[in-house]
Amino acid sequence: MAISSTSGPGQVNNLNLQEFLKILTSQLSNQDPLKPLDNQEFVAQLAQFSTLEQSTQLNAKIDQMLEQQAVTGSVGLLGRNVGVGSGGANGGPSVTGRVSAIQFVSGQAQLTVTQSNGAVFTGVTLDQITSAQ
Template identity: 55%
Template sequence: MSTATIAGAGSPSQSSNIGIQDFLKILTAQLNNQDPLKPVDNEQFVAQIAQFATLEQSRQLNEKIDNMLLVQSSTQSIGLLGKTVDANVNGVTVTGRVSALALDSGQPLLTVTTAAGQSTEGITLSQVANIR
């Protein structure tokens, strides 16, 4: 199994499509259909299992990091309540106090109220350019 194939199997679009059960089915099919005169080399066999185990661990680690980042962004956004921020909304800079916080699928969305009393909702943390 080539390294390019392993890397492709771990791409975000495919990571949820293949699991340990799928790997075991492929492995069983490979063993059942191998040429009896040229069996799979033990080292190659063990290397394939190790590569898949590493791939699975990487996928699980990525999921845990994504979850941790969601929690961190939620915690960070709570600290913005009452602070004055500059946010880039559709190419326009909005300056005001963070007056409310909402969560949409774990993603924090801020409501910024300007000095004139105008509220802008649905501002993500990535849109915040400056915090005072």
């Protein structure tokens, strides 16, 4: 997770969690003992750190949810007739058939589509599916 801020026209600075902790630690270690960090500023920085950590955890949970949704969607296609896009100029399906198997490779569903003539197509991903019946 990175925090983005603009520091000038067209400039974006990314600050990740480790860099934020380094800056905070350096600031606390090198502060003037006669002029310590203002309590309000310190609390604001801690709140920013807490928000950053929560955002990181939220992103991880959303990623898990999206993976679960892909699994559920692919299982729902099992036994159904699908059209697999050709990626060509006409945009129509180049292969139609029944989803006969599902395999998960690195968290991504890969379908096996069997045509009525017995031809088998493996490694079909969900984004290649153009229609389902």
